[in-house]
Amino acid sequence: MRFLDTFFDGAVMAKYLPDLLSAIVTTLWLSVIIVIGGLALGLMLACLHSLGRWYLTLPIVAFADIGRALPPLVVILIFYFGLPGLGIRLSGPMVLILVLGGVLAAFAEEIFWAGLTAVSKGQWEAGRATGLSFAQTLFQIALPQAIRLGIPPLVNRALAITKMTALGSVIGVKEILAVSSSAQSFSGSATPLTMAALAYLAIFLPVVVLSRLLERRYAWAV
Amino acid sequence: MSAAPSPSAAAAHAEVHQRPVLEINQLEKCFGDTQVLTSIDLRVKPGELVFVIGPSGSGKSTMLRCCNRLEEPTSGSILLDGEHVTECHGRALDKMRLKIGMVFQGFHLYPHKTVLANVMLAQVKALKRSKPEAEARAKEMLEHVGLAHKASATPGELSGGQQQRVAIARALALDPKVMLFDEPTSALDPELVGSVLKVMKRLRDEGMTMVVVSHEMEFAREAADRVVFMDGGVVVESGTPDEIFGNPKSERLRAFLSRLSPGAA
């Protein structure tokens, strides 16, 4: 029974459950904001990218490449511990949202843009030839196709990045990993960590399953 | 006009109104250093079907695409119903394009929308028709091309011939003044070509003004008022189908025709 006592200690579970529940709520709302904000920003950047103006393309490509190249933890630490030196003091959750949302936006821009370039020139010409403006063709014809192409990689990326909310534990954000690892050191039991793993599963497994269904539904023949 | 093989009400109508619907004046087009079109002049009268032939790379597509400014002419002017297409910009150009229907070799239907939505989209977004109005018009046009029963299908579920007829309906729904066809049957399996040509023939009989780039010489003989032969970016010869096919004057046209259908009359 060593195994059960170590990972599934009932008393420890009962004791830390309330803390963990509020941590789950924190992780959830952080994830929602990061995903919505990141995807929206990425979509907006891809649209601006499609205008084909160098003075827009250059900074957008730079942002997307740098955002994808830097390890998020490094940026989180810089924002949290470095920026106060410049008089900019951001709360832990704020840093997490800005950095992870920004990283997701960098990936999303790249994915939406790849989708847009995969939409054939003929689609654009059909739209423009029927009197649609550039914006109408973009929003009615090109983007819906680009988004469908992008759904599988976007879901994967959004999942990967929301899991990184665990990085909040190094800057004092009371999300799942932070709460459970402090519970682990107070109680000396690994049970809170088991609870954390279960909590992550409860949040993300349904999303993974849902994305599978979504992929199957959108695998449409041209 | 007297040589039109099947005189129709539209052709008679054309005798009265002589102002061209589409007028191409001294059109030139260069891609970088390569000149692709040289001094193209073409007038298309109301209800007329002008058929354009010529070897691959002779500039037929480019000429059509200059008419609605999918390609920007290097110089020269295009007029639609007396209005300068070449001087339009922005929203005015979008409005002008509503009056110029175009049918592509590759159909270019929107794969993420139903057939009905394909035909409705520009009506609602560009022509600003109400949704019920656009839907009624779309259904009418689909009926016209014989595909009313496919309204709720997606393009991927249709044959090439059906897709092309939807593309024709999509253009027609905007009530264009002229229809441009760029090799509308070249991407189709031979057995599907007939259904598209039939729709085009009917359009002609109803008085639509059309410019058709195609290799369907049989169709040209039956339906064209005038045939224009292009080679190397210039109009080499133009005349009635009888003149062009029966009595080609230039060596280039003779060579082209014999290459196309060796032994045919």
Ligand SMILES: Nc1ncnc2c1ncn2[C@@H]1O[C@H](COP(=O)(O)OP(=O)(O)O)[C@@H](O)[C@H]1O
């Ligand atoms: N976008 C382009 N850029 C450069 N050259 C082009 C472009 N489009 C067409 N061309 C050239 O223009 C010439 C005429 O092409 P096109 O109008 O498509 O001929 P056709 O339709 O008669 O086959 C060809 O030599 C082709 O390579």
Ligand SMILES: [Mg+2]
């Ligand atoms: Mg061509």
